[in-house]
Structure formats: C-alpha cells, structure tokens
Amino acid sequence: MLKDIKVLGKESLVYGLSTVGARLLNFLLMPFYTHYLVPAEYGVVAAVFSYIAFLNIVYHYGMDQAYMRHYADREKTFPAAFACLGATTLALTLLLCLFAPFWASASGIGAENYRLVWFSAAILLLDTITIVPFADLRMRHRALRFAGIRTASIALNVALNVAFLGYAGLGLEGVFWANIISSGLAALLLLPEFKQLSLKVDRPALRGLLAFALPLLPAGLGSMAVQVLDRPIMLHLADKATVGVYQANYRLGIFMMLVVTMFDQAWRPFFIERSHRPEAPGVFARVLTYFVFGGLFLWLALAFFVGDLARLRLAGVNLIHPDYWGGLGIIPLVLAAYLLNGVYVNFLAPVIIAKRTGAILAVTLAGAAVSVAGNFALIPAFGMYGAAWAVFLSYLAMAALMYFRGRRFYPVPYEFGRLAKAALAAALCAAPGLLLAGPGPAGLLLKTACLAAFPALLWYAGLVLPEEKAAALAALSGQKTAAL
Secondary structure, three states: OOOHHHHHHHHHHHHHHHHHHHHHHHHOOOEEEEEHHHHHHHHHHHHHHHHHHHHHHHHOOOOOHHHHHHHHHHHHHHHHHHHHOOOOOOHHHHHHHOOOOHHHHHHHHHHHHHHHHHHHHHHHHHHHHHHHHHHHHHHHOOHHHHHHHHHHHHHHHHHHHHHHHHOOOOOOHHHHHHHHHHHHHHHOOHHHHHHHOOOOOHHHHHHHHHHHHOOHHHHHHHHHHHHHHHHHHHHOOOOHHHHHHHHHHHHHHHHHHHHHHHHHHHHHHHHHOOOOOHHHHHHHHHHHHHHHHHHHHHHHHHHHHHHHHHEEEEEEEOOOHHHHHHHHHHHHHHHHHHHHHHHHHHHHHHHHHHOOHHHHHHHHHHHHHHHHHHHHHHHHHHHHHHHHHHHHHHHOOOOOOHHHHHHHHOOOOOOHHHHHHHHHHHHHHHHHHOOOOOOHHHHHHHHHHHHHHEEEEEEEOOOHHHHHHHHHHHHOOOOOOOOO
C-alpha cells in the first residue's frame, strides 16, 4: 500500500511543477497590485477577471475536451473545432463590444469603466483562439512546448504589469493591456499549430464534437460559479474596496490550492489504473487519511504564519500594503475551503471508476447553488467574512454530496474515525495559535509550539497506526520496509 501511495506523491510533484510555476508567477503580482492599486481599483480588477473566468466557460463550452476525445480523427476535428469556436467567439465578442456601457453598468463595475468590457472581450477572444492548439499539443505529448508557451506568456504578463503600473502609470487599465499582449504572444507562438486548418468543415465531425462538448457546459459553469461568483456578488452587495481587500487576502490561500491542484493531476490516473485491483478500496481510503493529515498540518502552518508574511517588511516596505490587512482574518476559512476541495477530489474516484459522471454535474450545480445563496445571505450581514463562509460551505456541501453519491457505486472504507480525531486535534492546536497569539516573538513562539503539537498529537494519541510508525521510523533511518 505504501509503495503505491509513494508513487502518487512523486507523480503529484512531477505533474504539478509546471502548474505551480505558472501560478506562482501570477501570485507575485498580488503584492505588487496592493501597492499600486487602491482597494477600490483592485476590487474592479478582481470582479472583471471573475467575469472573464466565468465567460471563458461559455466561450470554450468544452470544445478542447471534445477535440481531445476525437483526436483520432484530428484532420477533420481540428478545423471543425476551430471553425465552430471562431463563429461563436465572434458573435459573443460583438455582443460584448456593441453594448459595453450596458454590460459595465449591469456588472457593477460602473458605466464609466466600459473600456474594460472591450479589453475583456479581447482577452476572451485571444484565449479562445489558443485552446484547440494547446489541446493538440497535449495530445501529441509536446509537454515542453506547451509549458514553454504558457510560461513565456505569463512571464511577459508579469513584466508588463510591472512596466505599465510601476513605470508608465497606466493604473488598472495597465493590468488589462498586459493580459491582452501576453495572450497575443501565446497566439503568435502557436501559429505553427494552425497549419492543420482548412476551409472545409466536416459536418459529421462537427456534430460529434458538439455532442460531446455541450453537456460539459453546465458542470463547467457550476464549478466556476463556486470559484469566482463571490466577487461580482460582493460588488453589488458591498463596495469595490471590500472586493479589493477580499481578493488580495483570498489570493493568499494559493499555497493550499496549489497542493490540491498538484494532487488532483496525479490522483486521477492513479485511481483509474488501480481500480481493478482487489486492494484498491483500502488504498484509496488510506490516501484520503494521509491527504487530510498532511492538509491539516499545512492548514495550521499557513493559518498561523501567512498573516505575518503579509506584514513582513522588505527594504522598508510591507509585502502587502496595510490598506489590505483588514481581510487577513478570512485566510483560515479560505484555506479550509481549499482543503475541503481536496477532500472532494478524493471522493471523485468512486463515481469516475463507476462511469457515473452525471453525479459530478448534479453535485457541482448543488455546490454552485450553496455558493450563490450563501453569498446573498451572508455578505449583507458579515461582509467579506460572509463570502469566505459561503465558499467554505459550498465545498463542504460538494464533498459531502460526492461521498454519498460515490458510495452507492464503489464502496471505499474511508477511515472517518481517524479523520474526525485528526480534525479535533487540529482544532485544539489552532485555537491558541489563532486566538491568543499576538504580534512579536512571543506570538511566533506560541504559534510554532501549536504547530509542532499537531504531529505530536497524531503520533502519541494513537492516530498513527503501529505499522505506519514502523514504516516512518524505517524511512528516517534509511531502511526498506514491506508495503503495508
């Protein structure tokens, strides 16, 4: 068992490196924005990019996934997919651009910011142009070219943001110009992939693509609603400055999100390849246990120290501008929400193995409903904290619903007793570190002690099994042990 789980850990690291690098480059912009954009401006940026993320699902409508599914007939499906996307993209872009003032006003960013609608339409158009070529690179196993183009685009985006905001003084419009130019670079670098285009569109191939793609649209919209709709809703129920502060602190949860993303990329092939083995259910259960143990330790570490990192002074300047510190209290909730998302990812295994993926659509839409209802119910009373609770509750609902759906199709003996005790141990360690630790060396010492207490509780309270202790001690001493 341990041998399989070690393979999963190594694959999570390998598959996640390019994703982590790209996201970390983007993360570097967040502290920069807090010093060059006031909270209200950053709130507008956050809301607009939330709309872009949501509209990307509409623009793409699963066509990249459909192309990969029909890749065996790529000579017909590549031009068909591109032609279909081209037609719908032009129609949607014209709809956005012709009524830009209306969309700006209706979205809550203000009619005076109608130019941002034009910029958003340009970003959506350029991103849509590249999705089929990127999918083609993945199917041809051109991983280095794929990662190179993505990294070059993101690196240019970061550099242009610094130039446009820090030196040219373009303000929030500079953020969008940087994204347009970097998206344009990706499209230019992908030009060699367009040699497969032809003027002839095979209609049966197009029908096959649409039959596969369109059912993915509702699930994609539901998933994205959970992730981003809190910002636009908050824009209507609170104000732009609150959205800006919320976005800055929400982004500080990126470290937990990266861990979940890395795990997800390796987890799916891991459980699919092993699903036929008789010991697979036990392995899957143990994976969840170890994931939660590690996730709770990471949650404690980040919840304790990310706030100190935000206040860190480098060359006389705080990493995050003090105007944004009012939202640091949401970070533990955001981190916990991402951890629950990782639990949800674990619970996906039974429904995917059983090929009952319709459950994913139902659960995703339920999560979106909880998110939207929670935001409207909680933001008026609790502001950004209400939005953070809504995210937490939506991922909790998705994890619970996915477990109950999955156990009907492929029972897995999850170790809920150990998980509950681990959660209790984490809560006991978190309480003094979050509620009693003040600023300064004494507070850091208390939080460090609370963090160290968590693995000690796991070890000495019987949550780590004897065979796991033996394997851990053997690993530390460099000895080999038999797989559990």
